[in-house]
Amino acid sequence: MGHCCSKSTPVVNTDESPTVNGVSTAGTPSATSQPHYANSAVAAASGGATPLHSFAASPFQSPLPAGVAPSPARTPGRKFRWPLPPPSPAKPIMSAILRRRGPARETGGPEPIPEEGGAAVGGGGEGERGLDKSFGYPKNFGAKYDIGKEIGRGHFGHTCFAKGKKGELKGHSVAVKIISKAKMTTAIAIEDVRREVKILKALSGHNNLVKFHDAFEDANNVYIVMELCEGGELLDRILARGGRYMEEDAKTIIVQILSVVSYCHLQGVVHRDLKPENFLFVTKDEDTPMKVIDFGLSDFIRPDQRLNDIVGSAYYVAPEVLHRSYSVEADLWSIGVITYILLCGSRPFWARTESGIFRSVLRADPNFDDSPWPIVTPEAKDFVRRLLNKDHRKRMTAAQALTHPWLRDENRAVPLDILIYKLVKSYIRATPFKRAALKALSKALTEDELVYLKAQFRLLDPKNGCVSLENFRAALMRNTTDAMKESKVSDILNLMDPLSYKRMDFEEFCAAAISTYQLEALEGWENIASSAFEYFEQEGNRVISVEELAQELNLGPQAHPLLKDWIRDSDRKLSFLGFTKFLHGVTIRSSNTRH
Template identity: 40%
Template sequence: MGVGFSKKRKHESVNNASPDSSPPPKLTYKQPRTKHPLPPPQFPQLPKPIQNLHKGPILGKPYVDINTMYEIKRELGRGTFGITYLCVEKATGREYACKSIPREKMDNNPTEVMILQHLSGQHNIVELKAAYEDRKKVHLVMELCSGGELFHRIVAKGKYSEREAATIMRQILNVVHVCHFMGVMHRDIRPENFLFATNQQNAALKLADFGSSVFIHQGKVYKDIVGNEYFVAPEVLKRSYGKEIDVWNAGVILYTLLSGVTPFSADTDKGMVDATLRGKLDMDSEPWPSISDAAKDLVRKMLTYDPKERITASGALEYPWLKEAAEASDKSPESAVLIRMKQFKTMNNMKKLALKVIAESLSEEESKGLKHMFNNMDTDRSGAITFEELKSGLSTLGSPLSESEIRQLMDAADINKNGTIDYCEFITATMDRYKLEKEGNLFEAFQYFDKDNNGYVTRDELRQAITEYQMGNEAAIDEILEDVDPDIDGRISYQDFVTMMRSKC
C-alpha cells in the first residue's frame, strides 16, 4: 500500500519551485473543514494624503496592483484558500512564491498574514517578504523553496533510517516548539506543509501554509475541525483541543518516516475516524522489530492518546534518542526573538523610544503573540522579566549566549533602567518589522517627538523626549541628527523619520 496514504490526493497549496517531469503520486488528504493588557490604539488625525488613500479591509493598507512590481509566472500549487504562483520581482529579478487568496475566503480576518509577520525571521519557517491587497485578493509574497515537499521525498524514499528520521524530526519539532513559544498553534502539521529550501539532500526544512493557524489564547478550548484525516489528533475529532495537537501531528510524521506507513488508516472516512479514536499503534509488524526501543518510545510519547500526558515539543527536543541520532549542526540558527533583540540593541535612542510609543498603542489583536512570548519568559508571573528569566527563555529557544551578551540585551531592552524588562519594554524590543509598515503607527510615534505639531522634530524636542527617559546626552542627540537628518538643517522631517524607522538598524 506504498506509504500508507490512500490513492487520491487533492491539490494543496504549496511553495515548490521544481517542475515535476511526471505527475506526483496520487494521494488523498482531506481538506480542512471549515495579565498584561495594552490599551486600545488611539490613532491621531492623519495627514490628508494618508486619509484619502483607499485602504483594503484585510490589511488596512492602500490597494496595490501586484503586477506593477512582480511578474506572475506559472502556478506552483493550489489549496483550500488560494493559489500559489512563481513570481519575479521586476526591480531585482529575484524569484518568490506568491500566494493569492480571494478576500472573501479570509472573512475579513488577516490572521494568516499576522502570524507570518509575527514569526518573521524564524529559521525553519517560510519567510514572508510582503503582503499586498487589491479589490479582489490578498497576495502574500514569500521566500521560494526550490526543494519540493517533504511529502514527495517520503513517497520516493519509503522508510528512513533512524539517523535520517531524527534529523528531519528535530527540525519539525524545533519549529513546533518555536511556534508554541511565540503563541501560535499551526493545526496542520503534515509532510505537504514542509518544504525543502533547496534540492540538496541535507537542505533545511521550512514550514509553510499557516491558513489553519491561530494565535493561542491561554485557557481556551478549541472546537473547530481542522487538519487532515491521516494526521488529525483524537481530541480534534472530539472537538476539544489545544496546542498539543501539533505534537500529535509531528508524531504521525515520525511514525511514517521510520516505518514507511501512517499509523492510522482505513478504506472509508468513518474507518479513519474510528482508527484514530482507538489510537492503537502497531509496533509489532515490520520494520518495527528492527527499530530501536528509544525511537519507538519517543513515537509512543508523541502519540500518547491523552493530550495532558503527551510529551511537549520542547520535551521531545531534549529526548536522548533525538539528540544522539540527529546529525547536530555546528551551530543552531538564532531565534527570531534573539535576532530582534540584537537589532534593538544597535538602534539609536530615538528609534527605541518611537518603538515604545508604537508598542503602547498596539491593539490586543496585534499583540496576541507578543503577549504569549512575554508570559513564557516571565515564569514567576511577576509582570517583569529578570536577567535569569531572559537567560532561560533565550536558552529554551536554542540561543545560547554568554552572560555578558545577555546583559547587553537586557540593558538595551530595559528602557526605564529599573533592572527588569516589563511587558511594554519586551514587546518594544521584540515586535516584528511589519508593525512599522502601518502609517498610523509611524505617524503617532512621530507626534510623540513633534510637540508643537509643525511637521518637524527639532533638537530641543528631541532633547526633551530622550531626557525624559534618561536615554542620552548632547553627544547622543548629535549622533541621532547626523544619522537621521540628511539635510543637516537641525531638524527631522516626517519622511526622514519614516526612513529611519523602516531601516534595519
C-alpha cells in the same frame, strides 16, 4: 496500510484543495508533488472517486493497483468490535465542515471540502453579498512583480513563480500565493486569509519558517509574496526514498520541525495543519534546510486557552481536536504521526472512510510490531509513543522533545518552553501541602528528565543560582515578536506575580516545572513514584482529614467517599495511592471540561 511508495501507480485526484488558502509556496506540479491523492481503498468504496464531502484523502500513493483495497490485517488499528455500531465521530465533524463552506455555488453545486480538513466551526451561511473583501493591502502588485509559471494549485487559489521588478527584491525569484476573492464565500474564509498574512508577517526570523515578503490585493485576488522553495515537499522525498527514512536522516528532519514548532508555540501560534506536504526544501540538495509553509489554518492562542474549531488533516489530526478542546499539544501529535511515517513508511492511523479514520485516531493504538519496527531503536519508538499519547497532557512539548534521548545533542541550543511558565504559575499558587508533594516528586527525577529542566533554568539566566519573576519576564522578552503580542503570551506573567517577592533556586524550580501527567507516561513512572513517596514520608506527609483533602483538591462533599481510600487508617496520613492521586490532581470529570 497505505505505505509510502515511489512506484508510479494510478491515483485519483481529489480536486487539489488543501485548505482555504493552503496552496504550497513552492514545489513542482508533477503528480507526486501534489498532496491531494485518494487512497485506492477510499476510491473503491465510493465508486472510483473520493466523495465530495470527504474530510480527508490519503496523501500517499497506494502501492496496489487502482481499485484494490489493502488488506485489513495491515491496518494498525485492527478491527473494532462493539455490541452495537458506535455513533460515527464523522457526523458532527462533517456538519462543522458544511457550516464553514457556506451555501453551494450555482456554477458547480456543492464545493469540495478542502483536502484533508481545513474545517472550522462557526460562521458560514451568509452569502457573498454584504461580505467585506477589502484587506487594506497595497494594490500595486503588478508594478512590483512579474508573474511567471504556475507551480502549485489548490481549490481556493494557486501559487506562481514571480520575479521582483523594483525595490529590494528586484531580480530575485519569489513564490506568490494567489487567493481568489470569489472563493471567499464566508466571513471565516476571509478571516483565514487575513490571519494567515498577520501570522506570516509577525513570525519573523526563524530559519525553518518560510519568509514572508509582502501582501497585495486587487478586485479579484489576494497576493501573498514569500520566499521561493524549489526543493519540493517532504512528501516527495519520502516517496523518493522508497517510503521511509533511516533513523539518522529522520532525526535531521524532525529536529527542524520541532525547532520551528517550538518557536511558534512560544509565540502563541498553533499551526494546526502539520503534515509532510506543508514542509518544503529550499533547494534540491540533500542537505538543504526545510521550511514550514501554509499558515492558512493557524491561529493565535493564549497560554491557557483551549480552541474548539475542528481544523486539520484527517490522518494527522489529534484526538482532542475531534473532541473540540485543544491547544498547542495538537501540533505535537501531528509531529508524532510524521515521525511514525518517516521511520516505517506507513500511517499509524488508517481506515477506508473518514469515519473510520477518526475512530482509529480516537481509539486505536499505533502498530509497533510489524516490520521495520523490530529493528528500530528503543529510543525512537519511545519518542513516537510519547508524542502519540491520546492524553494531550502526557505528550512532550516541542522543546522537551528536542532533549529526548533519541534527539539529544549537547551542542544544540534548547528553546525556551512556554510550559514552564504554566507549571510555575500553578506551583506558586498551590497550597503548601501540594508544593511539598511536588518537591518530593522532583527529588526522584531521572537524569533524562533533569536535562530538560537544567536547559530551561539556564535560559532564565539565574542570578546567584536563583530566579525570580524578573528572570521569567526577561527571558520572554528576549524572544518576543509581534505574534507574541497578538496572542498576549506575556499576560501569564501577571498570574506569576507572587514570584515578585521570592527567589527560586534550581531545586525548587524542578519541583515547580515538572508535570505529573508527563511523568506518568514514562516507563519508569512506578519507580519514580515509589522513590518520591519515600521522600514525602520523610519530609512532607502529615495527618490530614478527608474534608481538608477535598478542600486541597477543590472538591465538594460528594467526593468524600472516594477520598477516604487515599488516607491510611493507621495514622491518618496519605497512603501511596493517595499520594499519587493527589499529585495527579484528579477531580470529578475535571479533565474533560471544555472551555
